[in-house]
Amino acid sequence: MKEVIIGIPIQWYIFLSIALFCIGVLGVLFRRNAIVIFMCIELMLNAVNLLMVAFSRYLGDTGGQVFVFFVMVVAAAEVSVGLAILMMIYRNTKSTDIDTLNRLKW
């Protein structure tokens, strides 16, 4: 198989992953809609996945790509349970604004 990847430094992938992760962090801190916060968490998980695939490719090891599968499993489980919790919150408060849940702070 012809290699297409040669010529991209691994630093580029690290910087891209940092940028995506920080955008996810920004979204979690910035937004108040709980669904959008879930999406930003997905974005952060994907930034980590991308970094793991890049390193597995660079080191020639399949372990990194297998771990991406486990991250996907955890993300799917997290989303299903989280959205169910969100539905319950909406049913009780008629809103997905996380500021209505500030009783959880104390």
Next chain:
Amino acid sequence: MLLSQYIFLFLSFVAIISALMLVLDKNPVHSVLYLIITFFAIAGHYLLLNAQFLAVVHIIVYAGAIMVLFLYVIMMLNLNKDIEPHKKNIPKVAAAVAAGLLLLSLTALVNGAEVNMLPAARNSNIGLMDNLGKTLFKEYMLPFEISSILFLSAMVGAVFLSKKEIH
């Protein structure tokens, strides 16, 4: 510049711009659509990294399953308009500063390292299904089984949580 570098820059541009739009757009439905664009750009990165099977799985799981779940919940909750109340400016500025500082510190951490160009691939088809399957079912057999239990408990939990209480 090589062709692969141009492809990398294009995919990164698409991913970062759509991720920013995901955060900044007020409408949750638009946010989901921007997240799907980001996922496709990341799948393109996987293809560029010779992780073909992972790219396909990524599109099926994320764009196919998780995003449909998000859209379904948004439609059920009827959130397809801007319901987000206006927020005070101080938390927004604080959030932007915090994320910017995180970006700065992580970038500074990596910045000093020497640039390692990719060595010629030792094994160019590690992303293919048979290699991944062998690793998954030999070295990672126990985590695989445990993740099935995790899925089962997540399924039970989701059903239990979304059940209406009977008084």
